[in-house]
Amino acid sequence: MKGYRKYFFNKLGWFAITFLAAFLLNFILPRMMPGDPVAAIVARLAQGMSNATGVQKIYQQYSELFGTNKPMLTQFFIYVKNVVHGDFGFSFSQYPRTVASVIGASFFWTLGLQLPAIIVGWLIGNLLGAVAAYIKGGYDKVLLPASIFISSLPAFGMAVILLVVFAVELKWFPTSGGYGFDLIPNWSWPFIWSVFVHYQMPFWSIVLIIIGGQAIGMRSMCIYELNADYVKYSRFLGIPDSKIVRYVFRNAMLPQVTGLALAIGTIMGGALVAEIIFSYPGLGTTLLNGILGQDYPLISASTLVITLMVLISTLTIEILYGFIDPRIKAAQSETE
Amino acid sequence: MKNSLRQLLHSGKFVVGFSIFAFIVLTVILFPMFIKDPPLSIIAQGTFFPPGIYVSVYDSLSSPAYTLKLQGASESRIASKLSEDDRGAIKDYLVATGIPESDIDTTNTEKLLEQWVNNYDPKKIIKGMTNAKRNYYVRLNNSLKGILATEGAIIATKDPSTGTLQEAGTVDQSAYVNVTQVPNVRLLLLGTDNFGRDVLNELVSATRTSLIIGLVAGLIATTIGLILGLFAGYMGGVADDIIMFFTNIFTVIPSFVLLILISFSIGQDKRGAVTIAVVIGFTSWVWTARAVRSQVFSLRNRDHVNLSKLSGHPLSRIIFRDILPYIASYVFMALILQISAAVLTEAGLSILGLGPRTTEVPTLGLMMNWAMIYQAQILGKWWAYLPVIVIIALISFSLNLMNTGMDQIYNPSLRE
Numbered sequence: 072m073k074g075y076r077k078y079f080f081n082k083l084g085w086f087a088i089t090f091l092a093a094f095l096l097n098f099i100l101p102r103m104m105p106g107d108p109v110a111a112i113v114a115r116l117a118q119g120m121s122n123a124t125g126v127q128k129i130y131q132q133y134s135e136l137f138g139t140n141k142p143m144l145t146q147f148f149i150y151v152k153n154v155v156h157g158d159f160g161f162s163f164s165q166y167p168r169t170v171a172s173v174i175g176a177s178f179f180w181t182l183g184l185q186l187p188a189i190i191v192g193w194l195i196g197n198l199l200g201a202v203a204a205y206i207k208g209g210y211d212k213v214l215l216p217a218s219i220f221i222s223s224l225p226a227f228g229m230a231v232i233l234l235v236v237f238a239v240e241l242k243w244f245p246t247s248g249g250y251g252f253d254l255i256p257n258w259s260w261p262f263i264w265s266v267f268v269h270y271q272m273p274f275w276s277i278v279l280i281i282i283g284g285q286a287i288g289m290r291s292m293c294i295y296e297l298n299a300d301y302v303k304y305s306r307f308l309g310i311p312d313s314k315i316v317r318y319v320f321r322n323a324m325l326p327q328v329t330g331l332a333l334a335i336g337t338i339m340g341g342a343l344v345a346e347i348i349f350s351y352p353g354l355g356t357t358l359l360n361g362i363l364g365q366d367y368p369l370i371s372a373s374t375l376v377i378t379l380m381v382l383i384s385t386l387t388i389e390i391l392y393g394f395i396d397p398r399i400k401a402a403q404s405e406t407e
Numbered sequence: 408m409k410n411s412l413r414q415l416l417h418s419g420k421f422v423v424g425f426s427i428f429a430f431i432v433l434t435v436i437l438f439p440m441f442i443k444d445p446p447l448s449i450i451a452q453g454t455f456f457p458p459g460i461y462v463s464v465y466d467s468l469s470s471p472a473y474t475l476k477l478q479g480a481s482e483s484r485i486a487s488k489l490s491e492d493d494r495g496a497i498k499d500y501l502v503a504t505g506i507p508e509s510d511i512d513t514t515n516t517e518k519l520l521e522q523w524v525n526n527y528d529p530k531k532i533i534k535g536m537t538n539a540k541r542n543y544y545v546r547l548n549n550s551l552k553g554i555l556a557t558e559g560a561i562i563a564t565k566d567p568s569t570g571t572l573q574e575a576g577t578v579d580q581s582a583y584v585n586v587t588q589v590p591n592v593r594l595l596l597l598g599t600d601n602f603g604r605d606v607l608n609e610l611v612s613a614t615r616t617s618l619i620i621g622l623v624a625g626l627i628a629t630t631i632g633l634i635l636g637l638f639a640g641y642m643g644g645v646a647d648d649i650i651m652f653f654t655n656i657f658t659v660i661p662s663f664v665l666l667i668l669i670s671f672s673i674g675q676d677k678r679g680a681v682t683i684a685v686v687i688g689f690t691s692w693v694w695t696a697r698a699v700r701s702q703v704f705s706l707r708n709r710d711h712v713n714l715s716k717l718s719g720h721p722l723s724r725i726i727f728r729d730i731l732p733y734i735a736s737y738v739f740m741a742l743i744l745q746i747s748a749a750v751l752t753e754a755g756l757s758i759l760g761l762g763p764r765t766t767e768v769p770t771l772g773l774m775m776n777w778a779m780i781y782q783a784q785i786l787g788k789w790w791a792y793l794p795v796i797v798i799i800a801l802i803s804f805s806l807n808l809m810n811t812g813m814d815q816i817y818n819p820s821l822r823e
Contacts, residue, residue, distance in 0.1 A: 085655065085659075088656065089655075089656050089659045089660060092656045092660065093660045093664075096660070096668070097664075097668065100665070100668040100669055100672055101671065101672050215811075216420075216808075219807050219808060219811060220800065220804050222807070223747075223800050223801075223803035223804035223807050224796070224799075224800045224803075225751050225754055225755065225796075225799055225800075225803075227754070227755065227775070228796040228799060228800060231779075231784050231792055231796060232796065234784055235784050235787075235789070239784065239785060239787060291814075333658060336659070336660070336661030336662065336663070336664075337661070337662075337663070339661065340661055340662075340663035340664075340755065341755065343663075344755045344758050344759065347759070347779075348758075348779065348784075358667070358759065359759055359760060362667075362671065362759055362760045362761060363760055367671075370667070370668075370671055371668075374664045374667055374668055377661065377664055378660060378661060378664050381659070381660075381661045381664075382659060382660075385659055
């Protein structure tokens with residue numbers, strides 16, 4: 072454990088720097104919006120109001136609330152203070168709910184959907200890719216174009232196709248939502264069953280997309296490894312194939328783990344759009360509602376939470392990678 | 408160059424991918440030369456007309472009529488008005504009024520209708536029947552009137568002075584018009600969308616816009632990535648450290664989050680197709696930069712580069728003659744992937760409601776967005792969304808296939 076300290080501190084340092092950069096961008100980008108955001112909000116609120124002093128009052132109140140009348144640096148510190156307290160203000164489109172409560176309600180749906188889907192998709196995809204590389208021939212010839220085609224489909228496209236086939240035509244699964252619209256969330260069996268049934272389609276549409284991409288990558292890596300000198304040498308030595316395959320799989324898997332760390336942002340972005348197709352009550356749908364309702368605090372908080380999720384996933388994968396790649400341990404013990 | 412082109416043409420994957428892509432591009436260029444309707448003009452009053460050939464009813468009345476004695480014409484006419492479900496419903500009604508089930512034969516249209524006419528009474532109240540069902544039977548009864556008639560229909564015109572109807576002609580049941588002789592016929596190969604626009608026309612225009620977005624975004628991303636990668640890789644040292652610092656940061660910060668924030672900040676009015684393309688390009692250069700840097704890194708101490716340096720060649724010459732040719736295929740492959748990714752990104756953004764503004768040009772993402780908003784997928788209007796998904800998948804598939812094909816040529820270890 073001790074040998075890993077430098078590796079972990081390095082990764083943690085990068086995490087902190089990246090988060091800081093993301094946080095700054097999250098603050099600055101919307102404020103670079105041409106025009107006064109408060110004026111736009113007030114104009115929407117005050118539609119049909121003829122009382123000029125009333126409009127002026129509303130404008131002042133909102134400027135106070137968001138601190139837009141203060142200099143940028145002060146605004147930033149107010150923002151930091153609020154975020155640290157988990158206070159993102161009120162949601163415009165779902166007033167009087169606070170942004171924190173809206174995000175809190177949708178966060179676990181997204182986490183519960185995407186985390187298992189990404190893990191399952193990654194495992195199945197890598198297994199299929201390895202099998203394709205090992206068997207080659209006809210199986211490989213069918214599987215590769217199929218994988219390329221599936222991974223070419225956008226996540227929302229896969230979601231729509233699954234929705235039409237299994238929900239609209241076959242009526243096996245419900246078309247939208249995270250649970251039956253006639254149920255109130257609780258820990259009863261009907262509710263859990265309803266959640267389970269609603270879970271299937273978004274889950275499998277994400278899994279299928281990931282499988283395609285991972286299988287292609289794993290196949291390439293495995294072919295590369297199978298042609299490596301150590302495999303030929305092992306064959307000369309008469310080491311059984313099953314044992315060689317284990318080495319090959321392990322070596323080919325390492326770049327796939329790094330690949331997942333780098334691709335996780337893109338994967339989650341696609342999955343968020345897939346959520347929208349099923350009106351799944353997660354962050355994707357919340358984001359859509361925010362955009363449709365011009366709900367600026369909600370969008371800003373959603374993107375911050377999504378960024379944080381991506382950063383934490385990346386960090387987790389990188390830490391896991393430190394444990395499974397023996398080279399990192401070796402490099403650490405050399406320096407000490 | 409010649410050799411690698413020949414190799415490319417021998418790669419099945421590349422050829423297939425290139426053919427699909429070339430077909431799409433050619434269609435997009437040639438189609439508007441023949442069909443000049445503006446893609447966003449609203450032609451249909453109503454939403455989601457199914458695909459088919461639309462023949463003007465008014466014009467076909469004045470077109471020359473031909474008499475064709477075709478077998479099964481009256482059967483198919485009746486079948487179109489009396490579906491299997493309707494027959495079942497009639498049977499249910501008759502059973503409910505007390506006719507034994509064995510007496511009813513739903514395949515014998517004549518007898519079934521006779522029983523229906525004798526037994527149907529709109530005022531009769533049947534126990535347990537909902538109001539909706541009762542109204543359905545009233546509608547069914549109205550549509551069945553005259554279904555077995557054998558005489559034709561009379562066309563009448565209104566006398567403008569007296570307002571009385573005058574017989575202008577009759578349409579026989581065995582009268583046919585030749586579609587080529589009807590002046591107004593419109594082929595809607597993919598029907599119309601929720602706004603009443605020709606989907607095919609819209610789709611071609613949308614594909615063109617999306618490809619342009621992909622190309623512009625891909626070129627911007629590749630150019631930025633190439634310049635930064637060359638600079639970092641060739642210079643090394645502090646320049647490399649600084650560039651890699653930012654590259655590492657933007658690799659981990661999800662680019663779609665940046666896209667959402669920027670697109671939202673730009674505002675609906677200022678978001679044109681090109682603006683979106685530029686934004687996508689500026690948020691997706693990191694991959695190319697990383698790849699180019701590592702390639703240049705391994706190139707810069709090769710003998711031919713060192714020789715060039717010793718000969719006192721200027722930097723531009725070293726870069727253009729000694730480095731770029733070695734990474735050209737690699738950069739081109741990266742460009743292909745960038746184009747494909749940008750088309751997908753635009754579609755994702757548009758579904759989120761952050762696509763280009765909607766008044767001028769359709770994009771594939773916007774078409775998808777409209778179809779989803781009007782619930783085409785739930786209503787079973789497949790022509791509004793399926794062609795869009797297929798085109799997006801085909802663009803992406805063909806480009807990925809080209810990329811894989813090239814990969815196998817330039818990375819010999821991946822060959823089968």
